[in-house]
Amino acid sequence: MSNTNAxxxxxxxxxxxxxxxxxxxxxxxxxxxxxxxxxxxxxxKEVLTGKAKFGIFGDGKxxxxxxxxxxxxxxxxxxxxxxxxxxxMALGFTDIYQxxxxxxxxxxxxxxxxxxxxxxxxxFSTQLLDADGQWLxxxxxxxxxxxxxxxxxxxxxxxxxxxxxxxxxxxEALRYLKYFxxxxxxxxxxxxxxxxxxxxxxxETINAIGVKQLPLVVSIWDDGYGISVPNDVQTTKxxxxxxxxxxxxxEHGVGFEIFKVCGWDYPGLCEVYKKAADLAREKHRPCIVHxxxxxxxxxxxxxxxxxxxxxxxxxxxxEEYDCNLKMRHWMLESGIxxxxxxxxxxxxxxxxxxxxxxxxxxDYQQLLQVDFDQAVALLSNIDDERVEMPLKTxxxxxxxxxxxxxxxxxxxxxxxxxxxxxxxxALLDWYNQQQKINQDRYNDFLFSNTIHSPSLIExxxxxxxxxxxxxxxxxxxxxCFREHFAKDDRLIAFGEDVGxxxxxxxxxxxxxxxFGEARIFDTGIRESTIIGxxxxxxxxxxxxxxxxxxxxxxxxALPVLSDDLASLSYRTKGRQKAPxxxxxxxxxxxxxxxxxxxxxxxxxxxxxxxxxxxxxxxxAAGMYNMLLKSDEPALVxxxxxxxxLKEKMPQNVSDFTVPLGVAEIVREGQDITxxxxxxxxxVVQEAALELEKLGISLEIVDAQYLMPFDREKICATSLQxxxxxxxxxxxxxxxxxxxxxxxxxxxxxxYYLLDSQPRTLTAKAHRPPYGSDGDYFTKPSVDDVIETVxxxxxxxxxxxxxxxx
Numbered sequence: 001m002s003n004t005n006a007x008x009x010x011x012x013x014x015x016x017x018x019x020x021x022x023x024x025x026x027x028x029x030x031x032x033x034x035x036x037x038x039x040x041x042x043x044x045k046e047v048l049t050g051k052a053k054f055g056i057f058g059d060g061k062x063x064x065x066x067x068x069x070x071x072x073x074x075x076x077x078x079x080x081x082x083x084x085x086x087x088x089m090a091l092g093f094t095d096i097y098q099x100x101x102x103x104x105x106x107x108x109x110x111x112x113x114x115x116x117x118x119x120x121x122x123x124f125s126t127q128l129l130d131a132d133g134q135w136l137x138x139x140x141x142x143x144x145x146x147x148x149x150x151x152x153x154x155x156x157x158x159x160x161x162x163x164x165x166x167x168x169x170x171x172e173a174l175r176y177l178k179y180f181x182x183x184x185x186x187x188x189x190x191x192x193x194x195x196x197x198x199x200x201x202x203x204e205t206i207n208a209i210g211v212k213q214l215p216l217v218v219s220i221w222d223d224g225y226g227i228s229v230p231n232d233v234q235t236t237k238x239x240x241x242x243x244x245x246x247x248x249x250x251e252h253g254v255g256f257e258i259f260k261v262c263g264w265d266y267p268g269l270c271e272v273y274k275k276a277a278d279l280a281r282e283k284h285r286p287c288i289v290h291x292x293x294x295x296x297x298x299x300x301x302x303x304x305x306x307x308x309x310x311x312x313x314x315x316x317x318x319e320e321y322d323c324n325l326k327m328r329h330w331m332l333e334s335g336i337x338x339x340x341x342x343x344x345x346x347x348x349x350x351x352x353x354x355x356x357x358x359x360x361x362x363d364y365q366q367l368l369q370v371d372f373d374q375a376v377a378l379l380s381n382i383d384d385e386r387v388e389m390p391l392k393t394x395x396x397x398x399x400x401x402x403x404x405x406x407x408x409x410x411x412x413x414x415x416x417x418x419x420x421x422x423x424x425x426a427l428l429d430w431y432n433q434q435q436k437i438n439q440d441r442y443n444d445f446l447f448s449n450t451i452h453s454p455s456l457i458e459x460x461x462x463x464x465x466x467x468x469x470x471x472x473x474x475x476x477x478x479x480c481f482r483e484h485f486a487k488d489d490r491l492i493a494f495g496e497d498v499g500x501x502x503x504x505x506x507x508x509x510x511x512x513x514x515f516g517e518a519r520i521f522d523t524g525i526r527e528s529t530i531i532g533x534x535x536x537x538x539x540x541x542x543x544x545x546x547x548x549x550x551x552x553x554x555x556x557a558l559p560v561l562s563d564d565l566a567s568l569s570y571r572t573k574g575r576q577k578a579p580x581x582x583x584x585x586x587x588x589x590x591x592x593x594x595x596x597x598x599x600x601x602x603x604x605x606x607x608x609x610x611x612x613x614x615x616x617x618x619x620a621a622g623m624y625n626m627l628l629k630s631d632e633p634a635l636v637x638x639x640x641x642x643x644x645l646k647e648k649m650p651q652n653v654s655d656f657t658v659p660l661g662v663a664e665i666v667r668e669g670q671d672i673t674x675x676x677x678x679x680x681x682x683v684v685q686e687a688a689l690e691l692e693k694l695g696i697s698l699e700i701v702d703a704q705y706l707m708p709f710d711r712e713k714i715c716a717t718s719l720q721x722x723x724x725x726x727x728x729x730x731x732x733x734x735x736x737x738x739x740x741x742x743x744x745x746x747x748x749x750x751y752y753l754l755d756s757q758p759r760t761l762t763a764k765a766h767r768p769p770y771g772s773d774g775d776y777f778t779k780p781s782v783d784d785v786i787e788t789v790x791x792x793x794x795x796x797x798x799x800x801x802x803x804x805x
Contacts, residue, residue: 133450160536195226
C-alpha cells in the first residue's frame with residue numbers, strides 16, 4: 001500500500017511552469033475550495049430558512065476533489081455521489097448559480113442542467129444526448145453519469161463504464177465508434193463514502209473490477225462517520241484500506257494499487273491522483289485511493305446536527321484539521337500567498353457566492369411569477385365571492401410555489417362547479433393548458449422517446465415456408481442471437497454460465513466459440529454488478545445483453561435496476577440513456593427458489609424499463625429483434641419450461657418483430673375473455689379445449705408486454721363481444737393480475753362492457769413448494785382455469801351450466 005504525507009511535493013510538471021504560473025494555479029485552487037465551502041454554508045442556511053426542502057453538501061472534501069479533477073481529462077467518466085460538489089465545480093459539471101438552482105428545484109434544464117429540478121442538490125450529470133436523442137461526442141467532453149442517492153449505488157455502473165474502455169482498446173472492430181472512446185484511454189473515477197463501503201454492492205464491484213482489471217480510480221472519502229455511526233462500528237479495524245490489502249497488486253500485476261492519503265494534504269493528494277490516473281489510463285490497472293482524516297463541518301445534511309453525536313475532542317480536531325484551513329497554513333508557510341491575498345480571496349468568494357445565490361433565487365421566483373401573474377389575473381376577472389379566498393391567499397404570498405398557485409386555482413374551480421360564471425371558462429382553459437406545461441416540467445421522459453423509440457419500430461411478421469423446420473424453442477433463440485452477433489460488433493452478452501456452456505438453457509450455445517470470450521462471457525455470482533456492467537456499457541455506446549439466470553435472482557439486483565436504470569431517462573430529463581436489455585427466465589418449474597413470478601415487484605419497482613413476457617421463444621426472439629433496433633431499456637422474462645417445446649423456425653429469425661405494448665388474441669371465442677401471459681397462457685390454452693367440450697367458448701388474449709400494456713386496447717375490444725373477464729397469472733394475489741385488471745377496467749373503460757363481476761386467478765400467497773404436486777396445488781392449473789371459467793358462466797346461466805360443487 002502506498003502512503004503519502006505532507007512531505008511529498010506536488011508534481012505539476014514544473015519544467016513547464018514558471019513559479020508565477022505555479023503560484024497562480026495554487027491560488028486558483030484555494031479560491032475554488034473557499035467558494036465551494038461558502039456554497040455549503042450558505043446552502044444550509046437556505047434550507048433552514050425554508051427556501052429549499054433539503055440540503056446535502058460536500059464541505060470538508062474540497063482539496064481531495066480538486067486534486068482528483070487535475071487528473072481528469074476529456075473522455076473520462078465520473079460515477080460519484082452526493083459529496084462531490086467541489087469536483088463537479090472544478091470540472092464544469094455545475095457552477096454556483098446552477099448549484100443553487102438545483103437546491104431550489106428550478107424546473108428548467110437551461111437553468112438546472114443536471115436534472116431540470118428533478119433531483120435534490122449535489123446530484124450531478126452531464127448531457128450525453130442532443131435534442132434528437134442522438135449521442136454526443138463523449139471524447140470531447142468530461143462525462144458524469146447521473147447521480148443517485150442510493151448509498152453505494154454508483155459503484156455498480158462504474159464496472160460497465162470501465163469495461164467499455166477495455167473493449168474499445170482491445171477490439172479493433174469497434175474503433176469506428178469514435179464518439180465513445182479514444183482507443184480505450186479513458187479513466188473512470190468512482191467516488192464513495194467510507195460508510196457505504198459496508199454495502200454489498202461495494203464488495204461486488206471491487207471484486208468485479210479486480211477480476212477484469214479495469215481502468216478505474218475508486219476514491220473513498222473517509223470522514224470517520226456514516227451519519228452518526230463511527231468507523232469502529234462500520235468497518236473491521238476501523239480502516240477500509242487495511243481490510244482491502246488482499247486486493248493489492250501481486251507480482252503478476254493483478255489486483256489494485258492502493259493509496260492512502262490525508263484529506264488535508266494538498267501536495268500529497270495531487271501526487272497520488274496523478275499516479276493513480278496514470279496507472280489506470282496507461283496500464284488499465286485499477287486503483288483505490290483511501291482519503292482519510294477528512295472532516296464534515298456541518299454534519300451529514302440539513303436534517304440534523306453532528307454536535308449530537310461527535311465528542312468535543314472530535315469537533316475540536318475537525319476544526320484544526322479542516323482541509324481548507326490546512327491548505328491556507330501551507331500556502332502561508334510556503335510563501336505562495338500572504339495573509340492579505342488570502343483574506344481578499346475569502347471576502348471575494350463570500351460575496352460571489354451570495355450574489356450567485358440571490359441570482360438563482362430571483363430567477364427561480366421569476367420563473368414561477370409567470371404562472372402566478374396569470375393565475376391572479378384570471379381569478380381577478382371572476383366577479384364571484386367564492387373566488388375571493390383563493391385570490392386573497394395568492395395575493396398574500398411574498399414568495400411563490402407552484403403547488404400553492406395551482407392549489408388555489410383548483411379550489412376556485414371546485415367552488416364554481418356547475419355554474420356559468422363570467423371568467424370561469426378562461427380560467428379553466430388556462431388551467432388545462434398549464435397542465436401540459438407542468439407535465440413537461442415534472443412528468444415527461446420516463447423513456448427517452450427518441451427517433452429510435454421501440455414504439456416506432458416497424459412491425460415485421462415472422463416468415464415460414466413448407467421447409468421451415470420444427471425445432472426446440474431454445475434453437476430459435478440461439479439462431480436469433482447468432483445472426484445479431486454476426487451483424488453488430490457492439491453486441492455483448494454476459495452473465496452466470498452464459499459463456500462457456502452457452503447459458504443454462506442453451507440460448508447462447510456455441511456462440512462464445514464463434515464470437516470470442518470478450519463478447520460472450522461468464523461472470524461471477526454478483527447480480528448487482530451484472531446489471532451495473534450493462535448500464536455502463538450501454539451509456540458508452542455498446543449494446544449489452546445482461547443475463548440474470550433466474551427471475552427469482554433479479555431481486556438481488558433490484559436496487560440497481562430500480563434506482564439507476566429505471567429512472568435514468570426521467571431524472572436527467574432525457575439527457576442520458578442506457579439501452580440495456582436484461583434477459584432472464586422464470587415462471588413454472590418446481591421449488592421455492594426457481595419458479596417464482598414476482599411480477600408485482602417488478603411492476604412496482606421498474607417503471608422506466610419495458611417489461612416483456614413472451615409466451616414462447618419465437619415471441620421472445622421477436623422482442624429481442626425489436627429491442628436491438630431501439631434505444632430504451634427492457635427486461636425479457638422467458639418461459640422456463642418452454643425451451644424444449646417445439647416451434648417452427650422463422651426464415652427471418654433476426655428481423656421479425658413483436659410490436660411494443662401490443663397484445664394479441666391467440667384464440668377467438670364468444671363467451672368470456674381470458675387475459676394471461678407467459679407460461680400460464682399455455683395453461684389457459686389447454687383449458688380452453690376442455691371448456692369447449694362443455695360448450696364454453698374462450699377468447700384468449702396474450703398480454704405479451706406488461707409495461708406498456710395493450711396500447712391498442714385489444715382487451716376492451718374483446719370485452720365488447722364477450723362481456724366477461726378473467727385475468728390469469730402466476731403472481732401472488734393482488735399482484736400482476738390486479739395491475740392488469742386496473743388497466744382493462746379503468747384505462748380501457750372495460751368496466752362498462754361487463755355483465756358480471758370480473759375475476760382473477762393467481763398463485764397462492766406463498767412460493768410454490770418442491771415437486772409437481774406442489775406446483776399443482778400452488779399455481780393456476782388447467783383444472784383451476786376450467787372451474788373458474790365454468791363458475792363465471794354458471795352465474796349467468798345456472799340451468800345450462802349447473803354448479804360443479
